[in-house]
Amino acid sequence: MRGILHVDMDAFYASVEQLDHPEWRGRPVIVGGLGPRSVVSAASYEARRFGVHSAMPMTRARRLCPHAVFTGCSFGRYEEMSGHIREIFLSYTPLVEPLSLDEAFLDVTGSLKLFGPAPEIGRLIKQRIKSETGLTASVGVAPNKFLAKLASDLRKPDGFVVITEENKLDVLRGLPVSRLWGVGETTCAALDRMGIRKIGDLWGFPLDVLEKRLGSHAESLLRLASGEDDSPVIPDAAAKSMGAEVTFPTDLTDPKDVLDCLLELTEEVAGRLVRSGFRGKTVTLKIRFPDFTTLTRSATLPEPTNLTDEIWPRLKRLYEERLPKRVPVRLAGIQVSNLSSGPRQLSLFDPETDKRRGKLAEITEDIRRKYGKDAIRRGRLIKGRHGEETERDEGGGQS
Amino acid sequence: MKLTCQRKELNEALQILGTIVSPAGTRPLYSNVRLEATKEAVIVSATDLEVGAKLKIPVEKVGEEGVVLVPHSHFSAILRETTASDLEFTEENLVMDVRGGTSHFRILCEGVDEFEDVTGFGDGPAVEIDREALAEMIRLTAFAIAGEEGPFALRGVLLSISGKNIEMVGTDGRRLSRVKKKVNNPEDATMQGIVPRKTLDLLAKLPGDAGGALALRIEERQIAGATSKGELRGQLIEGQFPDYERVIPKSGKIKVDMPVAQFLSCVRQAALITTEEQPAMRLTIQPGKVLFEAESADVGSADIDMACDYQGEECSLLFNPKFLIDVLRAIAEEQVRFEVTDSENAVAMRAGHNFVHVLMPITEGAGSGR
Numbered sequence: 001m002r003g004i005l006h007v008d009m010d011a012f013y014a015s016v017e018q019l020d021h022p023e024w025r026g027r028p029v030i031v032g033g034l035g036p037r038s039v040v041s042a043a044s045y046e047a048r049r050f051g052v053h054s055a056m057p058m059t060r061a062r063r064l065c066p067h068a069v070f071t072g073c074s075f076g077r078y079e080e081m082s083g084h085i086r087e088i089f090l091s092y093t094p095l096v097e098p099l100s101l102d103e104a105f106l107d108v109t110g111s112l113k114l115f116g117p118a119p120e121i122g123r124l125i126k127q128r129i130k131s132e133t134g135l136t137a138s139v140g141v142a143p144n145k146f147l148a149k150l151a152s153d154l155r156k157p158d159g160f161v162v163i164t165e166e167n168k169l170d171v172l173r174g175l176p177v178s179r180l181w182g183v184g185e186t187t188c189a190a191l192d193r194m195g196i197r198k199i200g201d202l203w204g205f206p207l208d209v210l211e212k213r214l215g216s217h218a219e220s221l222l223r224l225a226s227g228e229d230d231s232p233v234i235p236d237a238a239a240k241s242m243g244a245e246v247t248f249p250t251d252l253t254d255p256k257d258v259l260d261c262l263l264e265l266t267e268e269v270a271g272r273l274v275r276s277g278f279r280g281k282t283v284t285l286k287i288r289f290p291d292f293t294t295l296t297r298s299a300t301l302p303e304p305t306n307l308t309d310e311i312w313p314r315l316k317r318l319y320e321e322r323l324p325k326r327v328p329v330r331l332a333g334i335q336v337s338n339l340s341s342g343p344r345q346l347s348l349f350d351p352e353t354d355k356r357r358g359k360l361a362e363i364t365e366d367i368r369r370k371y372g373k374d375a376i377r378r379g380r381l382i383k384g385r386h387g388e389e390t391e392r393d394e395g396g397g398q399s
Numbered sequence: 400m401k402l403t404c405q406r407k408e409l410n411e412a413l414q415i416l417g418t419i420v421s422p423a424g425t426r427p428l429y430s431n432v433r434l435e436a437t438k439e440a441v442i443v444s445a446t447d448l449e450v451g452a453k454l455k456i457p458v459e460k461v462g463e464e465g466v467v468l469v470p471h472s473h474f475s476a477i478l479r480e481t482t483a484s485d486l487e488f489t490e491e492n493l494v495m496d497v498r499g500g501t502s503h504f505r506i507l508c509e510g511v512d513e514f515e516d517v518t519g520f521g522d523g524p525a526v527e528i529d530r531e532a533l534a535e536m537i538r539l540t541a542f543a544i545a546g547e548e549g550p551f552a553l554r555g556v557l558l559s560i561s562g563k564n565i566e567m568v569g570t571d572g573r574r575l576s577r578v579k580k581k582v583n584n585p586e587d588a589t590m591q592g593i594v595p596r597k598t599l600d601l602l603a604k605l606p607g608d609a610g611g612a613l614a615l616r617i618e619e620r621q622i623a624g625a626t627s628k629g630e631l632r633g634q635l636i637e638g639q640f641p642d643y644e645r646v647i648p649k650s651g652k653i654k655v656d657m658p659v660a661q662f663l664s665c666v667r668q669a670a671l672i673t674t675e676e677q678p679a680m681r682l683t684i685q686p687g688k689v690l691f692e693a694e695s696a697d698v699g700s701a702d703i704d705m706a707c708d709y710q711g712e713e714c715s716l717l718f719n720p721k722f723l724i725d726v727l728r729a730i731a732e733e734q735v736r737f738e739v740t741d742s743e744n745a746v747a748m749r750a751g752h753n754f755v756h757v758l759m760p761i762t763e764g765a766g767s768g769r
Contacts, residue, residue: 302549302571314548343679343717346759347572348745349641 001165003118004233005106006140006148007125009085010157012102013042016081017071019134028052028068030061041073045157078102081133088128090242091272092121094339097233105145107233114275119162126160142168146181146229168227173200180224182217190214199225242280244268245333251290253328255319258287262319265334266312271364273306273336279344280304280336283311285318288331297322303345304338311336400465400490402436404458406499409441409486410478412454412629413471415604416445418597419452420471428513431468436461436488444517445471450598450633451517454606465490468509477504518632520625524588525616526560528580530626533613534603535731536578539754540569541599542725543576552638555593558617562587568643574722575643575757576729583612590617593640598622598633605629647757648747651738655684655709659735659750662689663727665703669693670720672701679761680723683715684739693720716742717761726756 009015013031018024028047032040040061043052050065062070082101089096092115095107108121115121122141129137138159140151147168151161154171163171177199178188190213196202202210202225210218223229244265252258262285273280281304288294297318305311315334413432421429426447435442438461444453467490478486483499490496490508497504537556545553549571556569565582568575594602607613607626614625617635624631669680672693683690689707694700716739727735732750739746742763748756 300548302545303573340676342677343761343763345573345719345761346743348570348575348646348757348759349572 001109001143003108003112003121004142004145004148005108005118005122005125006142006145006152007085007089007104007106007122007129008138008140008149008152008156009102009129010136010138011042011044011048012081012135013073013078014044014047015135016078017069017074018044020074020077021069024069028065030058030065030068030070031073032058032061032070034058034070034072081135084133085129085135085137087244088125088132091275092125094242094278095233095235097235105148105233110277111275122160122162144227144229145231145233146224147171147227150175150179163227165227169200169203172225172227173198175199177202177225180221182221182224187214187217187221240339241335241337242269242272242278242339243284243333243335244272245286245331247288247331248329251328251330252332255325255327258327258329258332259316259319261332262315262334263308263312265332266315267308269334269336270306270308270311273339277341278339279306279341280311281338281340282336283314283318284335284337285315285323286331286333286335287319287323287329289326290328290330292330294331295323300338303347304340400434400436400467400488400495401462402441402458403460403462403485403487404441404456406478406481406484406486408456409443410475411606412443412456413475413478415454415601415606416443416452417471417475418600419445419447419450421447423470423472428468428509430471431509431514432471432474433466433511433514433516434469434474434488435466436464438464446515446517448515449595450601450631452601452605452629452631453517453519454629456628462489466511467493467495468511468514469495469506470508473506477506517630520614520616520623520630520632523616523618524586524590525614525623526565526588527583527612527614528565530605530607530611530613532580533615536565536567536580537599537603539578539729540567540576541596542729543569543571543574543756544596545571550638552593552636552640555595555636556599557591557640557643558594558622559591560584560615560617561589568640570641570643572641573719573759574726575646576726577643577647577755577757579753582615588616592617592622593636593638594622595633595636598631601631601633605631646745647755648738648740648745651740651747653684653709653711653714653739655689655707655737655739656734657689657705657707657737659727659730659733661705662735663724665689665691665705666720666723666727668703669701670724672698673720674698678719678721679717680720681715681717683713684709684711684737685713686710714739714742716746717763718758719761722758726758730754 014029017029017031028050029044030040030047030052031042032038038058040052040054040056040058042054047065047068052061052065078101086096089104089106093106093108093111097105108118111121119141122139126137126139129135136158138152138156140148140161142148142151142163143165147163151163152159154161177183177191177196202222207218207222246261281301282298283301284296284298286296299314299318301310301314416432423430429447433444441456441458442453444451477497481499481502486497486499488495488497493508493510495506495508540556544556553571556567559566560582563581563584564579566579568577602624605624605626606628611627616623620635622633622635669691672695673680674695674697677695681692686709689705691703726748730750736749737746742760745757745759
């Protein structure tokens with residue numbers, strides 16, 4: 001059985017605005033164009049109580065909730081947060097299908113052995129989103145996409161609903177047919193004429209009768225009504241990379257510290273590659289300076305890899321040879337792209353070492369998963385830590 | 400400076416130097432060739448400070464000796480486009496007149512003061528090898544070395560001379576080519592060095608008399624080569640070449656003799672279906688035939704048979720077809736012996752007495768890590 005998650009950020013744009021403007025928290029916040037003909041892009045839950053919802057004309061929103069905070073969209077910021085959330089997803093599975101900036105399907109079927117049952121992964125993701133971004137998400141866990149999306153919507157905001165093969169019919173029975181995919185106003189009206197209003201009403205309804213009214217659409221409708229859906233989670237092409245980056249609490253002034261941090265990020269990304277069964281062929285280094293100038297440099301490896309020992313020397317060379325010798329550094333990041341899985345070219349020298357190193361990477365990942373990230377570290381990195389993780393673990397000290 | 404020279408010969412020399420000169424705009428001084436007129440010959444040289452070559456073109460008559468830097472791009476274009484068989488060069492105050500037939504060019508030149516000229520072959524123990532034999536050795540090994548993305552020490556061919564033997568080895572860590580030949584080594588010198596790709600190409604192209612020999616010397620940091628018509632000197636790659644002897648299989652469990660041309664054709668056909676992302680082709684050896692198969696989710700599939708004289712047990716391996724194509728294209732012999740141990744270990748391909756190519760297969764182990 002598959003383990004599918006649907007993660008839906010609660011009032012995403014509005015929540016990001018509230019996060020960035022603490023004084024707006026607890027107040028109705030309406031995000032959208034500020035011109036006379038604009039519509040609402042997002043409304044905080046406080047605003048929704050006044051009947052404001054997205055796609056509503058701004059003028060109407062102003063009438064309904066005149067005391068709200070009205071603000072324009074800061075898409076760059078939403079994308080940044082969305083990217084961070086996607087990184088969280090990708091640390092559990094490469095099979096992430098984003099629907100928009102604030103919504104995605106995850107297929108965690110292949111991750112169950114590593115991270116435990118799907119509901120547990122769902123909880124972990126929900127907690128990590130909260131602790132790492134300060135935002136709340138509603139998570140649905142189910143054996144397929146249809147039920148997962150349904151589940152995430154049932155107890156919004158901050159919801160967490162698990163639908164299983166066992167309870168799915170109980171959940172579906174009383175829901176309006178409009179909750180089925182593909183049931184819009186027309187179909188809804190057609191069903192209504194047949195006396196079908198709730199999903200349960202469709203159960204046992206003869207297919208041929210339904211087909212006469214609805215056409216070929218009928219069969220999939222009946223399948224959805226009984227909670228069946230086998231559509232796959234299709235990761236989008238842009239997600240075909242794995243990366244990690246860190247904005248330092250205080251800018252780094254020693255290139256050695258930057259390198260230490262990059263090595264740590266490399267280990268993190270390599271670990272994620274090992275867990276997901278991918279290997280990458282392209283390595284990209286990203287460095288941002290205090291004036292926000294951002295430089296990226298890429299290099300191609302001879303063969304796709306998921307080993308720190310193969311990614312790191314290339315990344316180090318990019319930093320040392322292809323970037324200006326400039327400090328301080330505000331942000332450092334690494335991305336591995338051009339991902340592939342499957343057959344792998346063997347190497348001529350030390351194939352035994354190859355196998356051992358690969359094994360070591362897997363074992364290291366296992367241990368880290370069980371005992372935490374710091375259970376195994378490279379000699380070079382045992383001294384201090386940088387960046388956001390430092391804040392969390394040691395209170396910001398640099399070595 | 401004043402001289403008359405055959406256009407064709409000078410043109411050929413300039414083409415060879417074209418691979419050395421720096422592209423215009425990077426190191427302006429070294430986008431020039433150095434043109435020197437002596438009593439007996441015209442000497443053209445170019446260097447990128449890593450490798451340099453000096454080529455000698457005999458001339459009928461040198462009117463006046465001299466030396467000057469000429470921009471390679473325009474000089475070679477003029478030699479290519481003009482039609483006269485002889486060209487007359489006259490240089491005065493860094494302006495050179497080129498005359499031939501009804502054409503006349505004036506080229507602005509530079510003085511040679513700042514230019515670091517190519518050091519000649521020099522003295523010291525050296526070996527002699529037939530030019531064509533050396534070119535063949537380079538052809539058989541240079542394709543296997545690592546590219547810019549590979550380890551530093553593997554971006555060249557290891558050239559070793561000991562006694563009467565010369566050996567060249569090229570590897571990128573996934574495949575390896577080794578070829579051996581005989582040299583004339585009057586002083587019984589032993590020498591070794593890793594020669595980068597550009598220098599190998601130049602060594603193979605260094606002009607000389609038909610059937611003539613090439614003198615070769617490997618110094619501590621440089622390699623020098625000389626023929627009757629030119630000299631070359633280049634930096635060696637400093638690095639630790641891997642212990643390659645132990646990865647060359649002594650003998651395979653399965654041995655099949657295959658016709659090179661047909662083998663190559665089959666691989667090229669199967670390669671039509673493989674993709675860059677998933678470059679794996681299956682080669683299956685069965686009694687009486689070899690089967691080449693490729694499959695790609697995006698493209699389709701291919702299977703090609705080749706009859707062969709084999710009666711043992713069946714075995715099957717995955718390869719990157721590019722690697723097989725590279726080696727099969729380099730082999731001049733008609734037959735290659737294909738030796739297999741198993742699907743996870745290197746195969747050896749032997750042609751003639753002196754050449755072996757070792758190639759690692761692709762493992763099917765999909766999925767999690769390594």
